[in-house]
Amino acid sequence: MHSPSNVAILAFNDVVMRLTVKSCRRIAAADLASVAQLIYDADDNRVDGAAYQLNFQQRYHTGVDNPLPFFTRLDESIFQRSTFALMSALEDNFVENVRTQETYNDTEWAEIQTFIEAVINTKPMTIALDFLSTHGCISNNTEARKALLEELWFNLYPETSSHVAGSSGFEHVFLGELQGQTVLGLNNWLEYYKEEKSGTINYLGWRDYMTNPNIVSISFVWEFAQAPTRSFFVGTSPEFDMAVATLCTLARTGSLCPLTINGKSFNFQTVGLHHRQELQIAAAYPIVPPHSAPSNATGEDLSIPPSYQLIPTKVLYDGIQ
DSSP, X not given: OOOSOHHHXXXXXXXXXXXXXXXXXXXXXHHXXXXXXXXXXXXXXXXXXXXXXXXXXXXXXXXXXXXXXXXEEEOGGGGGSHHHHHHHHTGGGOOSBTTSOOOOOHHHHHHHHHHHHHHHTSHHHHHHHHHHHHTTSSOSOHHHHHHHHIIIIIOOBOOSTTOOOOBOHHIIIIIOEEETTEEEOOOOHHHHHHHHHHTOEEEEEEEEEETTTTEEEEEEEETTEEEEEEEEESSOOHHHHHHHHHHHHHHSTTSEXXXXXXXXXXXXXXXXEEETTEEEEEEEEEEOOTTOSXXXXXXXXXXXXXXXXXXXXXXXXXXXX
């Protein structure tokens, strides 16, 4: 395997550095709330709740291991939708072990380009990028925007002290990674479903959830490594998830990003890092507000209760999802 040529990498990095504005003007929380609603309303690819069914079972606490999967069913025809299918095509381009050096061959890089091209032309991503451009965060140049998404989401970087470039924002957030017995990322409902169906995920229990928008916080074991708390949207499209994470990474880099959708306020957490001079996404996920679900919740209303709080970080990847 090999990466795109060094000339190509330097060329797109140069475009980013020349056309991406380095300092956003401070964006008001009210403006973030407004654009979050616009992005949500524009998500034409959002999956109707009738297409899937969740089985929450017991709320998680130490020792709980629910017997049944979290997903009871999902209409898998959704994976035929354009961005869903293109996202699926990327899954075998990555190695989940962060200590394994990764590169892209020509076919894999072409798949990434096709995915970015599709996502950047969707309504949710267009709204997010136009908003960021209006606030001086990025250029309104189309090629610069594509280069920005490449840099944020697909530039490979080392996630451990080993200096092995075995991670990327897309892999961490959408697919998940393993560092020994530690789960990193995996904050995407579609990938969670696939891993659970394949038998590599054992669902332990739910911690919290909210509805409309549907966000769950759950605990599970993946490949014998436990994820004490993972939160993600349910039913949203890849372009929605990527648009919101891109928005918050640039508007509130490394901090809580306040959003409001359908009158429900919550925070979105991002963590960024700089590798090869530019910003990459190291983590991105929604946070269910504490006690969103009633004490006797069963999940039948698809509201996911939030009794968990952010775990204080001890080192960069210890305590973030």
